[in-house]
Amino acid sequence: MGKIGLAFRLFFRTLTDQEFANKAQKVADGKFTLEPPRSETPEPPAEPPPPKPAAKKKPMAKEPSRSEALTLMATLQREARFIDFLQESLDAYSDAQVKAAVLEIHRDCRSVVERLFAIRPLLEIEEGEPYEIEAGYDTERIRVTGNVMGEPPYKGTLFHHGWEATKCELPQWQGNTKSANVLAAAEVEV
Amino acid sequence: MPNEPLFSIGIDLGTTNSVLAYVSLKDEEAQVQRLAIPQCVAPSTIEARTSLPSFAYLAPEAESESGEYDLPWLTQPRCIVGELARKKSADTPMRTVVAAKSWLCHHRVDRREPILPWNAPEELPKLSPVAASTQYLNHLVAAWEAAHPEAPIQDQQVVLTVPASFDASARELTREAAQQAGIPESMILLEEPQAALYAWLSDLGEKWRKRLTVDDIVLVCDIGGGTTDFTLIRVAEEDGNLELRRIAVGRHLLVGGDNMDLALSHFVAQQFQEKKVKLDPWQSVSLWHSCRFAKETLLGSEAPPSHPISVLGRGSRLIGGTVSLDLQQEDAVKMILDGFFPACSATAKPQRRRGSGFQEVGLPFEADPAITKHLASFLAIHGEEDAPIQPTHLLLNGGVFKSSSLRERLLAVLGNWSADGAEPENLTAAEDLDHAVARGAAYYGLAKEGKAIRIRGGTARAYYVGVETAGLAIPGAPRPLRAVCVVPHGMEExxxxxxxxxxxGLIVGEPTQFRFFSSAIRKDDQPGQSLAQWGEEELEETDPLEATLTASPEWEDDYVPVRFETHLTELGQLELWCVSTISDERWKLEFSVREEDET
Structure with a gap:
């Protein structure tokens, strides 16, 4: 794996996983070596394979030579001007100006995210409705908060229905390492 | 010896988008699926999408040599098709081929000559309309074979769709492109509106027999990006079984969904201009994109009174450069509903093109964009005893019908035309307006195998060979022409x-040309019938037919007496032969699609 890819993985994992962050802190301080991977894989919650027709992966000529995170950023920029938007300060503009731009960007980002990830709620239940958690529930899919006492079943109220990606089909990038960090080429009109 | 096919593959080679759908022939339970087509979406970036934009970008050598357009199956391509090419059509139009399909049936240009991009400077690379179609099909075939190495395309049952209004020569050119792309000769051409009906049939299974009864008439209205296609299908009964029969198809209409989005974006661009905002070409495309969404909202159900349209700033100063305005719902209604679907009487006729001395050779877009008027004249022509034919059911196809107001307007107009004021029953399933044609085509492959209902129809047109009448030549005036019917309407495969x-009498040793005509209207003409005159609307001239008679040694005269013989193959391919009346010899007539002499 390229260093950039690794850096991104470490970055996101440190941000989202407290236990990992503690270890990373020690590594950074030179006090700890990371254990070899255990049987439980550090992958995100097992993603159900998309119900794809004859899911035969197309043979790719080259190994992708940059992080998929960058490919995603480039896609969002290309189709929805997402980086332009993030990089611009909002201070100078009126609400109406911001709204006008955001409507376009939001619509286009949404269509990219839908196409690549098809994000759906984890629970098809209205937020605010009562929800009962069975014993042996999947802790990766449901997080219990508040006065958690004793063992499940718990009775509670759905606060957030959660999200999951029902597929992950990023574009394949096949450029050379020289341009791996380019998110949007400079444009020159002749 | 070809292997037994594993799949039925349906290909919708569209004016702006192409789709490939397939279904297993080995698994009774199998559903029709769409192929994910890997394509270049940006330099060095490949994404698999379920449709392939029908655009071709002819890249400069340096770009293609850099490898940034490489595909999993192709390195350094000079011609890039798909999403990247679609984007290039906006910023590099001189190197991008668009709407190749519309050129395929344009008789005033040679469709095997590299003429596209139309009007591009001579030093730039060009493609012929046939070659461009081949490029799109090449890509689809390669994507198929990459995904299904166990099922080479040559061995599969392939169904390719064409507009019902394509005449025999446009169909022949489509077949030629397909064969160059390695699609097997056993390929079937299927009319798009029929394919849309097959998609509906595949959804319903045997239940369709409960929805339709004898003598029902289904109007299929298919509005693509650049063309509009009408077809009438009658439900008949044979041996106690319901049967579907295609009874009429419309003229080739070059008006479609893109025209509507474009009309709206011209209107908005004008409003921007009044605000002293000038849009560059790139922004105009993004405006077009925004207008399509605005159209769907403003012509949808529970439409808001207005919809904001913004065009983002071009440079990285995005918000600062953004311009926006509110598009009023009533304006959108006026532009689209009243412009393209005006309420009109059943006797309305579309405006004809004005006969001006100088006509551009470019695509012959419709002079009148009012689709309802074209529909009125189509139904009137195919009616009986001065009463237009009355469809009892309506099936819509094409992305424009995502707007509910358009669906409702069309139903209301048809209701107004019917004797009892009743609207036809709408059969359309709204969720599949973009892909029904490819899906229906794949399903038709099953039908061919006897596993599903078939629509019968034969040829959509009658065909005529033009013969100059003998008699005294009058200087300066062409000899009067007669049209001899060689293929009756509805001739079966x-x-x-x-x-x-x-x-x-045909002259030996030099090419003989016949003018060739077709009619979607004259349904009763029998083979051999000779027309001395006809209405301007009745017969359309298509590409001439040509044959060179080889001299046979035992025949000493300069000419051979012949009769015509026509053959419609099982695959729907029309063949015309000149058969010698004095020997066993026969010669096949081929379409000549060369540029016509301006005489």
Missing amino acids: GTEVTVPSEEF
Whole structure:
């Protein structure tokens, strides 16, 4: 794996996983070596394979030579001007100006995210409705908060229905390492 | 020896988008699926999408040599098709081929000559309309074979769709492109509106027999990006079974969904101009994109009174450069509903093109964009005893019908035309307006195998060979022409006709050309029937037919007396033969699609 890819993985994992962050802190301080991977894989919650027709992966000529995170950023920029938007300060503009731009960007980002990830709620239940958690529930899919006492079943109220990606089909990038960090080429009109 | 096919593959080679759908022939339970097509979406970036934009970008050598357009199956391509090419059509139009399909049936240009991009400077690379179609099909075939190495395309049952209004020569050119792309000769051409009906049939299964009864008439209205296609299908009964029969198809209409989005974006661009905002070409495309969404909202159900349209700033100063305005719902209604679907009487006729001395050779877009008027005249022509034909059911196809107001307007207009004021029953399933044609085509492959219902129809048109009448030549005036019917309307696949007529003398050793006409209207003409005159609307001239008669040694005269014989193959391919009346010799007539002399 390229260093950039690794850096991104470490970055996101440190941000989202407290236990990992503690270890990373020690590594950074030179006090700890990371254990070899255990049987439980550090992958995100097992993603159900998309119900794809004859899911035969197309043979790719080259190994992708940059992080998929960058490919995603480039896609969002290309189709929805997402980086332009993030990089611009909002201070100078009126609400109406911001709204006008955001409507376009939001619509286009949404269509990219839908196409690549098809994000759906984890629970098809209205937020605010009562929800009962069975014993042996999947802790990766449901997080219990508040006065958690004793063992499940718990009775509670759905606060957030959660999200999951029902597929992950990023574009394949096949450029050379020289341009791996380019998110949007400079444009020159002749 | 070809292997037994594993799949039925349906290909919708569209004016702006192409789709490939397939279904297993080995698994009774199998559903039709769409192929994910890997394509270049940006330099060095490949994404698999379920449709392939029908655009071709002819890249400069340096770009393609850098490898940034490489595909999993192709390195350094000079011609890039798909999403990247679609984007290039906006910023590099001189190197991008668009709407190749619309050129395929344009008789005033040679469709095997590299003429596209139309009007591009001579030093730039060009493609012929046939070659461009081949490029799109090449890509689809390669994507198929990459995904299904176990099922080479040559061995599969392939169904390719064409507009019902394509005449025999446009169909022949489509077939030629397909064969160059390695699609097997056993390929079937299916009319798009029929494919849309097959998609509906595949959804319903045997239940369709409960939805339709004998003598029902289904109007299929298919509005693509650049063309509009009408077809009438009658439900008949044979041996106690319901049967579907295609009874009429419309003229080739070059007006479609893109025209509507474009009309709206011209209107908005004008409003921007009044605000002293000038849009560059790139912004105009993004405006077009925004207008399509605005159209769907403003013509949808529970439409808001207005919809904001913004065009983002071009440079990285995005918000600062953004311009926006509110598009009023009533304006959108006026532009689209009243412009393209005006309420009109059943006797309305579309405006004809004005006959001006100088006509551009470019695509012959419709002079009148009012689709309802074209529809009125189509239904009137195919009616009986001065009463237009009345469809009892309506099936819509094409992305424009995502707007509910358009669906409702069309139903209301048809209701107004019917004797009892009743609207036809709408059969359309709204969720599949973009892909029904490819899906239906794949399903038709099953039908061919006897596993599903078939629509019968034969040829959509009658065909005529033009013969100059003998007689005194009048200086300066062409000899009067007669049109001899060689293919009757509705001639069935797998049949042959020997045209009963007098003999024609053909000169040996040099190419003989016949003018060739078709009619979607004259349904009762029998082979051999000779027309001395006809209405301007009745017969359309298509590409001439040509044959060179080889001299046979035992025949000493300069000419051979012949009769015509026509053959419609099982695959729907029309063949015309000149058969010698004095020997066993026969010569096949081929379409000549060369540029016509301006005489």
